[in-house]
Each structure stands twice: as structure tokens, then as C-alpha cells.
Amino acid sequence: MALVEIRNVHKRFGHQEVLKGVSLNVDAGEVVCLLGASGSGKTTLLRCINHLESVDEGEIKVAGELVGYARGADGKLKEEPDRITSAKRARIGMVFQRFNLFAHLTVLENVAEAPVQVLRVAPAEAEKRALALLASVGLKDKAGHYPHQLSGGQQQRVAIARASAMEPRLMLFDEPTSALDPELVGEVLETMRRLTADGMTMVLVTHELAFAREVADRVIMMADGQVVEEAPPGEFFTAPRHPRSKAFLARIMKPQ
Amino acid sequence: MAFDGKAFFDTLFSTQFFLPALTTLGITLAAMLIAILLGFGGALAALSRSKALRGLVQIYLGFFRGVPVLVQIVFWYNAVPVLTNNAINLPALIAGTLALGLNEGAYMTEIIRSGLISVDPGQREAARALGMTKAKAMRRIVMPQALRVIIPPTGNQFIAMLKTTSLLFAIAVPEIFATGTGIYGRNFKYFEVLSVVSIWYLVLTGLLTLIQKVIERRFHIKERQPAKVVLALEHN
Numbered sequence: 001m002a003l004v005e006i007r008n009v010h011k012r013f014g015h016q017e018v019l020k021g022v023s024l025n026v027d028a029g030e031v032v033c034l035l036g037a038s039g040s041g042k043t044t045l046l047r048c049i050n051h052l053e054s055v056d057e058g059e060i061k062v063a064g065e066l067v068g069y070a071r072g073a074d075g076k077l078k079e080e081p082d083r084i085t086s087a088k089r090a091r092i093g094m095v096f097q098r099f100n101l102f103a104h105l106t107v108l109e110n111v112a113e114a115p116v117q118v119l120r121v122a123p124a125e126a127e128k129r130a131l132a133l134l135a136s137v138g139l140k141d142k143a144g145h146y147p148h149q150l151s152g153g154q155q156q157r158v159a160i161a162r163a164s165a166m167e168p169r170l171m172l173f174d175e176p177t178s179a180l181d182p183e184l185v186g187e188v189l190e191t192m193r194r195l196t197a198d199g200m201t202m203v204l205v206t207h208e209l210a211f212a213r214e215v216a217d218r219v220i221m222m223a224d225g226q227v228v229e230e231a232p233p234g235e236f237f238t239a240p241r242h243p244r245s246k247a248f249l250a251r252i253m254k255p256q
Numbered sequence: 257m258a259f260d261g262k263a264f265f266d267t268l269f270s271t272q273f274f275l276p277a278l279t280t281l282g283i284t285l286a287a288m289l290i291a292i293l294l295g296f297g298g299a300l301a302a303l304s305r306s307k308a309l310r311g312l313v314q315i316y317l318g319f320f321r322g323v324p325v326l327v328q329i330v331f332w333y334n335a336v337p338v339l340t341n342n343a344i345n346l347p348a349l350i351a352g353t354l355a356l357g358l359n360e361g362a363y364m365t366e367i368i369r370s371g372l373i374s375v376d377p378g379q380r381e382a383a384r385a386l387g388m389t390k391a392k393a394m395r396r397i398v399m400p401q402a403l404r405v406i407i408p409p410t411g412n413q414f415i416a417m418l419k420t421t422s423l424l425f426a427i428a429v430p431e432i433f434a435t436g437t438g439i440y441g442r443n444f445k446y447f448e449v450l451s452v453v454s455i456w457y458l459v460l461t462g463l464l465t466l467i468q469k470v471i472e473r474r475f476h477i478k479e480r481q482p483a484k485v486v487l488a489l490e491h492n
């Protein structure tokens with residue numbers, strides 16, 4: 001059974017339909033990269049997986065469970081209580097384009113906050129684990145700093161440690177390097193590379209094609225709210241089949 | 257015009273303002289407590305998804321900000337008993353404090369609402385993505401950051417409230433100003449008595465200002481602004 005099962009998902013913002021029937025499976029341990037031009041719906045799809053966005057039609061299951069919905073006696077999906085969705089979200093890590101570290105907490109507190117508040121880990125234990133995670137992303141010496149004292153790359157590495165602290169079975173990355181200066185991209189990719197080596201299941205929206213090619217097991221090309229091509233990276237980057245994939249790669253690969 | 261130094265100093269150093277000063281302070285604290293509680297409720301309602309709740313807040317704001325507070329004070333003291341056939345007939349102190357609190361709640365709603373919307377939505381989203389419930393994300397992540405924006409103007413409102421309590425002289429609450437009017441009504445030393453009244457208000461507002469400074473220091477309001485997260489992003 002796939003870890004993430006996306007079935008015929010539709011999503012509308014007002015009159016605009018941004019997802020038009022997307023279906024996709026992600027197996028445990030798999031790294032899947034979502035590619036596509038801006039507006040293709042890839043970020044929206046990612047945000048639907050942990051129910052940061054609601055789904056208008058279709059369904060998404062993570063580890064066999066619907067997230068954000070429960071099936072009623074009539075077979076229709078209904079929004080489930082916040083408490084239950086929150087518990088499911090706790091097992092799905094997310095890393096944002098703009099890091100979103102908690103501005104009023106230190107780096108250490110950022111990483112330890114959710115394990116204590118959500119998983120009820122003892123504070124001393126959570127801090128110990130947070131320090132170990134910070135060490136693994138090379139930022140143990142920044143534990144007492146506040147987010148604004150860190151570079152963007154360091155903030156994003158803390159954000160990855162924060163998500164890892166919840167021991168998620170799945171991690172979602174929403175353009176994690178897009179807000180970074182070019183010289184800071186490498187350190188974040190290196191941190192992510194290490195997660196893939198640990199066997200973490202990852203769904204990744206990115207514009208770092210070289211990285212996608214290196215770490216992805218599968219590349220999903222999206223255009224106009226639909227999946228237009230699904231292929232192993234070796235195949236996708238050397239011989240894209242769909243015209244939209246070809247146009248996308250041609251545009252991005254073209255030297256500036 | 258001659259300044260009557262003896263009348264001034266006698267009034268200044270007399271004990272007759274002690275109880276009124278405490279009354280003024282007590283009304284200020286109680287009214288602000290009501291206002292802050294109403295403000296939190298109002299702000300959360302104003303930002304809720306429910307149209308009905310948002311509409312209710314708009315009516316509350318429109319009414320309580322639109323009618324002069326003196327009118328509201330007299331309304332609660334004199335009109336409500338008539339309206340309810342004396343079923344509700346509040347003592348002046350209670351009616352006055354309630355009127356001030358309800359009125360101030362409208363302003364606190366706006367202050368707290370602006371504090372909440374000043375926090376980057378990404379903060380709440382990150383908290384939710386980590387599995388916090390709406391309530392926990394609000395309490396642990398959004399509210400502590402919103403407080404930095406809420407506290408300075410709230411200090412302002414405290415000081416404004418302390419002075420506004422003087423309006424309660426209209427319904428004969430024995431606060432500082434009413435006590436002053438009683439004294440100059442007997443001795444006609446308007447200037448001397450009003451000087452003493454002013455000094456009492458200055459001492460109390462000074463005290464509140466001091467408390468505000470201590471609280472702001474505790475919340476590091478000058479040191480760390482949420483906006484710096486964005487600044488760091490742009491500067492690195």
C-alpha cells in the first residue's frame with residue numbers, strides 16, 4: 001500500500017480551478033519531486049496532503065487514513081474535528097519556502113516546542129533530542145540564537161530539524177531553497193540529501209533540477225492543475241515525452 | 257487673582273483624596289479588565305470564519321465607538337433602571353465601571369485584532385503543520401508575538417481610562433474629580449483644588465507609565481520585532 005494516495009483531487013479558489021483531478025501515489029521511502037511552472041498547482045497539491053488546504057473533490061490518504069475528513073454513514077466526506085486532523089498532521093513534516101521559524105522562540109525552542117506541546121515529550125528529553133538534531137544539521141552552536149540572527153540557509157536547516165523532531169513518516173518540502181541567496185542553497189540541499197539517505201519519504205516542490213535529478217526516485221510534471229508526465233528522473237530529464245515537459249525543461253535549462 | 261497657598265497645600269496634603277484615588281485606580285483596573293476580555297473575544301470573533309460573529313462585532317464597534325462615553329455612563333446608571341422597571345438598577349460605581357469597560361472593549365477589540373493580524377500567517381501555518389490545534393497555535397505561537405504589538409497601545413488605553421474615570425462624577429461616583437468638585441463647591445477655591453486634582457492624576461498616570469515600561473522590558477518590545485525575520489531574509 002502506498003504511503004500517500006491521492007485520488008482525483010480537485011481544488012478551486014473561487015472560480016479558478018487550480019487542481020483538476022490529480023491522482024498520484026507515493027510509496028514509503030520514495031522521494032518524489034513535483035515540477036512545473038508557477039501556477040501549475042504543485043504547491044497547492046502539496047498543501048492539500050496535510051490539509052493546510054481543503055479539497056473540493058476526490059480524496060487524499062496518508063498511511064491509509066484520510067487527512068482532514070472522515071467518511072460519513074452516507075459515504076460522503078465530512079470535515080473531521082480539528083483535534084483529530086492535528087494529530088494526523090503531527091506525523092507529516094512540512095518545510096516552507098520562507099522557513100516560518102517561530103520568531104519569538106530560540107532555535108532550540110523552535111525544535112523542541114512541538115514535541116513537548118503536541119507529543120507530550122518531557123521538556124528535558126525534547127531539548128536533548130533537539131540539540132542532537134541541531135548538531136546533525138550543523139547548528140548546535142546556534143541553539144540559543146533567535147531566528148532573525150541566522151542566515152536564510154541556517155533558518156531553513158533549523159526548519160528541517162524542527163520538522164524532523166516530530167519523527168514524521170513523510171516530509172513535504174515547498175520550494176525550500178527558493179527564498180535563499182544562491183550561495184546558501186547548497187547547505188540546505190545537503191541537509192535534505194542526508195534525509196533521503198536515511199530513507200525518509202519525501203514529496204518535494206522544487207526548481208533545483210539538478211538536485212531533483214540526483215535525489216528523486218520519480219519526477220511528476222504538472223501543468224494547468226494536472227499531472228502531465230510521471231517518469232524516473234533519468235528518463236524525464238533526457239527524454240521528456242509531454243510537450244509541456246519539453247517546453248518547461250527548455251525554458252529552465254536555457255542559459256540566462 | 258490671588259493664589260491661596262494655604263488652601264492649596266491643605267488640600268494637597270489632606271487625606272480626603274486617598275480613598276478617591278484608590279477608587280479611581282480600582283475603576284480603571286476593573287474597566288480595563290472587562291475591556292481586555294471583551295477585546296480578546298471581539299478580536300477572535302472579528303477574525304473568525306463566521307459571518308454572523310463578524311457582523312456582531314461590527315455592530316458592537318459601531319455602537320460603542322459611535323455614542324459618547326458620557327452618554328453611555330448615564331444610560332447605564334439612569335436609563336437602564338427605567339427601561340427594565342428597576343429589575344436592573346446598578347449602584348453608580350458598578351454602572352459606571354461597566355459603562356467604561358464596555359466602551360473601552362470596542363477599542364481593545366481593534367487593538368488586539370491589529371496585533372493578531374500583525375503576526376505573519378506563516379507562523380500559524382507552521383504551528384498547524386507541526387500538529388498543534390487551532391487553540392494551541394493561537395496560545396503558544398500567535399498570541400505571544402501579537403502581544404508585542406498589543407501591549408504598547410494598551411498601556412496608552414490604561415492611561416486614557418484613568419483620566420476618563422473623571423466622567424463618573426456625572427453619576428456621583430466618589431472618584432478624584434468628583435471629590436474635587438465637592439471641595440471647591442464649598443470653598444470656591446477652583447484653581448487650588450483643580451491643581452491638586454491634576455497632581456493626583458499626574459501621580460497615578462506616572463505610576464501606570466512606569467508599570468508599562470517594566471512590562472515592555474519584560475516582553476523585550478524594543479529588542480525583537482517579528483518583522484526582523486523578514487529583514488534577515490532580505491539581508492542575507
